[in-house]
Amino acid sequence: MTTAPSTVAATRTTGPAVEMTDLSVQFRSKRSRTVALTDITMRVEPGEFVSILGPSGCGKSTLLKIVAGLVRPTTGSASLMGQQVTRPQDKIGFIFQRAALLEWRGVRKNILLQAEMRGLDRKEAGRRADQLMEMTGLTGFENALPHELSGGMQQRVSLCRALLHQPPVLLMDEPFGALDALTRETLNTELNRIWRETGTTILLVTHSIAEAVFLGTRVEVMSARPGRIVRSLPVDLPAERVYADVMADERFDRLAAELRGMLGSGANH
Numbered sequence: 001m002t003t004a005p006s007t008v009a010a011t012r013t014t015g016p017a018v019e020m021t022d023l024s025v026q027f028r029s030k031r032s033r034t035v036a037l038t039d040i041t042m043r044v045e046p047g048e049f050v051s052i053l054g055p056s057g058c059g060k061s062t063l064l065k066i067v068a069g070l071v072r073p074t075t076g077s078a079s080l081m082g083q084q085v086t087r088p089q090d091k092i093g094f095i096f097q098r099a100a101l102l103e104w105r106g107v108r109k110n111i112l113l114q115a116e117m118r119g120l121d122r123k124e125a126g127r128r129a130d131q132l133m134e135m136t137g138l139t140g141f142e143n144a145l146p147h148e149l150s151g152g153m154q155q156r157v158s159l160c161r162a163l164l165h166q167p168p169v170l171l172m173d174e175p176f177g178a179l180d181a182l183t184r185e186t187l188n189t190e191l192n193r194i195w196r197e198t199g200t201t202i203l204l205v206t207h208s209i210a211e212a213v214f215l216g217t218r219v220e221v222m223s224a225r226p227g228r229i230v231r232s233l234p235v236d237l238p239a240e241r242v243y244a245d246v247m248a249d250e251r252f253d254r255l256a257a258e259l260r261g262m263l264g265s266g267a268n269h
């Protein structure tokens with residue numbers, strides 16, 4: 001695979017890419033009230049890769065949705081690239097566990113959906129789609145339909161789609177949770193490279209301690225609901241990560257063991 005460092009250069013900013021201050025979220029219905037998040041204060045600098053770990057139901061997805069402007073905090077505030085988040089944001093890319101591709105569209109057209117929705121220049125978007133496909137090893141599959149692709153390839157397509165408009169911030173909610181272990185390792189390595197080449201700020205929600213440490217520059221650990229940040233641990237590893245080397249690195253072992261101790265046996269390794 002060749003690389004295209006200039007393809008998705010992130011927008012530069014002087015302040016934090018993401019900031020959440022004293023934030024809480026309550027969901028209310030007629031019959032119930034759920035406090036999903038409480039006391040969340042987090043600052044993410046441009047270019048950071050923040051992995052978020054926590055027990056099921058502790059509010060990880062809700063946290064990403066707040067940054068995306070899809071959920072409003074009950075108290076406190078969130079900002080993205082220096083601007084308060086008050087409505088759905090266009091300066092983000094969002095990737096979910098399921099690739100959510102349109103079954104009747106080929107790979108390239110699925111990626112270009114992003115351009116259509118945003119009214120981007122078609123030629124420019126087409127060029128960028130080609131570069132992103134090359135970057136993620138999809139060249140040659142431009143017209144393949146989603147059902148003709150493996151799960152890993154489908155997630156590559158959704159990654160290209162999420163990066164097409166060069167968002168400075170990429171939000172990833174368990175993107176590799178449904179993939180087999182080997183495909184997941186391959187995509188982790190690719191994501192590390194794409195993150196380094198594009199300078200995109202990434203927030204990744206995962207249940208995998210290994211994935212959180214392998215990819216993150218820091219790992220945020222959340223408590224059970226109502227979710228709070230209980231620890232913020234820097235990952236003392238170089239930006240460029242080679243899977244086998246990282247797994248054999250004692251710094252990885254130490255951090256993974258510490259996280260496992262905090263999260264208990266419920267977390268996947």
Ligand SMILES: Nc1ncnc2c1ncn2[C@@H]1O[C@H](COP(=O)(O)OP(=O)(O)OP(=O)(O)O)[C@@H](O)[C@H]1O
Nearest residue numbers: 027028034036055056057058059060061062063225
């Ligand atoms: N729109 C909503 N209305 C009511 N309750 C909600 C809503 N969205 C989330 N919740 C509740 O908020 C809590 C946090 O949900 P969230 O999906 O953020 O957790 P999570 O940590 O991402 O979970 P998982 O790891 O299982 O995916 C849960 O109890 C969930 O039921």
